Amino acid sequence: MKKETHIIIDNNYSFAQALAGTDAPLDIIDRLSMLDVIYYSFDGNKHQGQIIINNELENDLEIIFALMEELKFPLGKAIPIAAYSWRDHNSMADNNTSSFNYRLIEGTNKLSLHSLGRAIDINPLQNPVIYADGTIAPAGARYDPDKEGTFRKGHPIVEEFLKLGWHWGGNFAHLKDYHHFEKT
Numbered sequence: 001m002k003k004e005t006h007i008i009i010d011n012n013y014s015f016a017q018a019l020a021g022t023d024a025p026l027d028i029i030d031r032l033s034m035l036d037v038i039y040y041s042f043d044g045n046k047h048q049g050q051i052i053i054n055n056e057l058e059n060d061l062e063i064i065f066a067l068m069e070e071l072k073f074p075l076g077k078a079i080p081i082a083a084y085s086w087r088d089h090n091s092m093a094d095n096n097t098s099s100f101n102y103r104l105i106e107g108t109n110k111l112s113l114h115s116l117g118r119a120i121d122i123n124p125l126q127n128p129v130i131y132a133d134g135t136i137a138p139a140g141a142r143y144d145p146d147k148e149g150t151f152r153k154g155h156p157i158v159e160e161f162l163k164l165g166w167h168w169g170g171n172f173a174h175l176k177d178y179h180h181f182e183k184t
Helices: 015-019 055-071 088-093 156-163
Strands: 032-041 046-054 119-121 180-182
Touching: 015 032, 015 046, 032 055, 046 055, 055 156
Parallel strands: none
Antiparallel strands: 032 046, 119 180
């Protein structure tokens, strides 16, 4: 078994860098926090990334990331979406786990809960969105609930989110958004 000697730092933004370029109003920004998170990546090593989240949800994410670390549940990466010029599709295509992104729900004029830091997307390539017409996003993703890094009904991480009062996109009726968790 490989002995862990160090943690690979995937991102080390300041709070200002992690929010650079956002259109979010100050009252929303004032309710955000940046968490340094430790996780195993698909390379088998421990990594450190960063998540911008509503400060009311910090404890929940600390619990979730501790469980992911304990289970050695792999994440692609966790980098604030500012690194992707606030483009959700680019972040998803890079298998990035992220929370805050001041944007509309795709295809609507309604703000997403990501805009308030009250939603997180985890491993979009393993846990894609599957629309009612069968379209899958991000492009090239494939949902296989038996693959590493994938969520399914009854998964311990899904169950922990639900226990903490979050909703899982895998339970949505109109589409399946397997990477999405939100708390209102």
